[in-house]
Amino acid sequence: MSAKKTTSGAAPAPVSPSPSPAPASAPEAGESASWLDGQDPQKRLWGKVILGAVWLYVAALWLLALDQTFHWGIFGPKVPPLP
Helix, strand or coil, rough: CCCCCCCCCCCCCCCCCCCCCCCCCCCCCCCCCCHCCCCCHHHHHHHHHHHHHHHHHHHHHHHHHHHHHCCCCCCCCCCCCCC
């Protein structure tokens, strides 16, 4: 084998685990985990409105992509009208 054994009398010092500090992002007793779960009803309402708007936007994009892929004609006629 290529590994050589060390014959020195000194043994390596054992490594002691350092105490892990508490995570800085952990919420304290008075804080909530998210601003959506906070005590302010105005922020919760705005968060729900923004989440709903983003959800509708993404759903419309998916529907547009499906419409263009399968030629359903949801967002307009399949072919332009003849003159």
